Amino acid sequence: MEILKTPRVSLLARPQFLEPAHLPVQWKGEASDGERIAEFAGRLCYMSQHNPAGRTTAEYLRNILRQGHGSVFEHSQYVLLIEGISRSCSHELVRHRAGFGYSQLSQRYVDESHAAFVMPPAIQGDPALEAAWLAQVEAAQAAYVQAVEGLMARYAWVEDRVHRRKLAREAARSVLPNATEVKIVVSANVRAWRTMLELRLGEGAELEIRRMAVAVLRLLQSEAPALFGDFEIYRGEDGNESGRVEYHKV
């Protein structure tokens, strides 16, 4: 049985900026396409493509963040593959609706007999808690396998094998624990990512989604520092990584 202790976050897609030849911007400094799209959108509002203040993209976007004109951040979208998180973590994640899209592994179609399980950060490092948790998870997985077998027998009259398996798995999954690993594709625009990160990096957030948010933030900061650079990762009072933002919910 595979036990996961950290999330895995992969970038699936980043924005591509195609500058219109008839409205060129006097760019200053290096920037990613996602950052340039936001600057382009902001400058269009005032037709300031000539860059009168001579700002770099980073300076320009920081000013937008300071002023709270967050709508220009809705044009840049980043798509992530998040693995190694539990079903309870993904349940919290999908509560973020505005600007988000999700595609999550289906427990109705996918056989979970060999699923991986995510150990909660709060349990990690305590041998007694870890052993008890492992035993509980193993028992739940065995119960799932047994339930699938029983349900496959019960639905033996269903001729379509795919449908029969679905009927069995969709009922058997009820005994799987919240710790079962999910894989989920998450797409969101920068404004939406920022709002989710602000809420889930906080010390009041549940530890696993907080850990996931830290991993997401690190990836997005390396992709687009001017769009996520005002977030700071620090050690919370409980010793775990946490994060705070300079410009609140733009």
Ligand SMILES: Cc1cc2nc3c(=O)[nH]c(=O)nc-3n(C[C@H](O)[C@H](O)[C@H](O)COP(=O)(O)OP(=O)(O)OC[C@H]3O[C@@H](n4cnc5c(N)ncnc54)[C@H](O)[C@@H]3O)c2cc1C
């Ligand atoms: C620490 C913490 C504890 C939590 N505990 C619980 C809990 O115990 N129980 C529980 O059910 N949830 C809980 N949640 C989830 C929380 O209630 C939200 O569902 C989640 O944080 C998503 O926030 P949101 O709705 O602002 O996000 P989004 O849906 O992404 O919305 C972003 C923003 O868009 C606007 N918006 C979105 N939809 C609408 C709408 N329909 N009408 C008007 N404006 C809208 C709002 O300004 C909103 O803030 C918790 C969240 C956190 C961070």
